[in-house]
Amino acid sequence: YSVVGGWITIYTALGLTGNLISDDTNYSKVFEQIIGEPFTVLIGVFVFILMNVVVLNFGIKKGIERANNVLMPLLFIFFIILVVRAVTLEGASEGLSFFFSFNFEDFSAEGVLYALGQSFFALAVGFSCMVTYSSYLSKKESLPTSAMSVSIMNIIVSILAGMAIFPVVFAFSLEPTEGPGLLFIVLPNVFAQMAFGSVFLTLFLLLFLFATLTSSFSQFEIIISAFEKEGKRSRSKIVWVLGLLTFIACIPSSLSYGVLADVSIFGKSIFDATDYLVSNILLPIGCLLIAIFISFRMDQAIVKREFQMGNQLSLKWFKLWKFLMRYIIPIIILIVFICSL
Numbered sequence: 394y395s396v397v398g399g400w401i402t403i404y405t406a407l408g409l410t411g412n413l414i415s416d417d418t419n420y421s422k423v424f425e426q427i428i429g430e431p432f433t434v435l436i437g438v439f440v441f442i443l444m445n446v447v448v449l450n451f452g453i454k455k456g457i458e459r460a461n462n463v464l465m466p467l468l469f470i471f472f473i474i475l476v477v478r479a480v481t482l483e484g485a486s487e488g489l490s491f492f493f494s495f496n497f498e499d500f501s502a503e504g505v506l507y508a509l510g511q512s513f514f515a516l517a518v519g520f521s522c523m524v525t526y527s528s529y530l531s532k533k534e535s536l537p538t539s540a541m542s543v544s545i546m547n548i549i550v551s552i553l554a555g556m557a558i559f560p561v562v563f564a565f566s567l568e569p570t571e572g573p574g575l576l577f578i579v580l581p582n583v584f585a586q587m588a589f590g591s592v593f594l595t596l597f598l599l600l601f602l603f604a605t606l607t608s609s610f611s612q613f614e615i616i617i618s619a620f621e622k623e624g625k626r627s628r629s630k631i632v633w634v635l636g637l638l639t640f641i642a643c644i645p646s647s648l649s650y651g652v653l654a655d656v657s658i659f660g661k662s663i664f665d666a667t668d669y670l671v672s673n674i675l676l677p678i679g680c681l682l683i684a685i686f687i688s689f690r691m692d693q694a695i696v697k698r699e700f701q702m703g704n705q706l707s708l709k710w711f712k713l714w715k716f717l718m719r720y721i722i723p724i725i726i727l728i729v730f731i732c733s734l
Contacts, residue, residue: 394612395445395639396646396664398605399437402444403427404577405602408595414585424577428650438643445609446636449617450629460610464603471600472550475557478593485560492559506673509726513676515547518683522611525618535704537714550604557597561587576601613639681726688718 404427407413413423428434448460479485517523523543527536561583584594613635620631645653649663658666687696693715700711 394605394609395438395442395643396434398441398602398609399434399439399643399647400428400577401598401602401605402441403433403437404581405595405598408591408598411591413581414591414594418581418585420578420581420585423581425650427577429654431648431651434647434651435644438647439640441605441609442636442640442643444606445613446632448606449610449613450632452628461607464607468600468603468607471596471603472553472557475593475597475600476553478587479557479560479564482560482564482587484564484566488558488560488563489556491563492555506677509673509677511672513672513680515551516543517608517611518676518680522615524683525615526611528618531703533703535706536699536702537706537710538704677726681723684718684722684726688715 404413427437451459480489523540527539530536530539558580562579565583565586567579567583580597581594584590584597587593613632616635617628617631620626621628646664646667649656649665653663656663661669696715697711700706700714701708
């Protein structure tokens with residue numbers, strides 16, 4: 394995640410300085426050069442992690458909450474600007490049709506597994522981000538209501554992202570793609586052909602940088618809070634040491650398209666293998682184990698109290714939730730795994 398954050402940081406810097414878009418730029422080569430240059434990509438990762446460290450060093454209220462109070466409204470403002478511009482382009486309707494249409498022939502267990510991995514990653518439920526954040530909540534807050542709000546907002550943001558991207562891609566007769574190629578190759582090529590394209594591309598990159606930072610805050614906070622609650626070390630020391638260790642851990646993935654390009658794991662680059670392992674295997678397994686632990690091993694009196702705290706939900710909603718956690722969610726995850734083998 395920090396490696397991609399580093400790429401976005403580099404592109405945002407190039408966009409802000411006006412050195413990204415030009416008439417004769419080959420954006421595929423630009424991307425290959427950036428991720429293949431060890432010094433450049435490591436600087437990008439370092440700066441991205443440093444931004445996390447600076448914010449996290451101030452804590453939850455003065456750091457994460459204050460940053461999110463600024464970044465999230467800006468994120469939505471930028472999204473709305475880009476969506477309005479995208480859907481008003483000639484040919485945008487084809488992109489909207491592509492985004493909102495569903496083809497049953499493409500439905501597969503592998504696709505569901507990828508979707509599960511994406512949803513677990515987007516909602517941060519596979520590695521306890523929400524568990525960590527919820528521990529800071531007031532007892533007056535309702536966990537079911539908060540969970541529903543997070544899910545709904547995630548869906549809204551995902552829809553806005555699709556409406557900002559695919560109409561633009563189809564308006565300029567480009568092939569829709571996925572992953573880094575879409576953000577770092579296709580979109581710069583598209584924005585280069587638009588009026589004020591440099592401005593819109595910079596807004597788009599800032600948008601992704603904000604979204605990436607707000608998500609990475611929560612991933613770092615899991616580890617920080619665990620060590621901080623021991624009371625043996627200051628938060629500042631934990632944050633700086635974690636930032637350094639994270640940067641060191643990022644080095645193999647950062648160099649997987651450069652000096653380590655010949656190194657492969659099960660036919661994948663170090664970066665792709667790490668991405669697949671985390672998003673499509675570890676996060677679903679994490680969710681499976683959390684569901685089993687909460688519904689079978691944890692004291693159910695505590696679970697019931699936490700579920701009903703801060704709301705007026707009747708006992709039947711708790712029973713329904715508990716049934717889903719015990720029997721439906723684990724089975725769904727296992728079925729998808731088995732079918733994808």
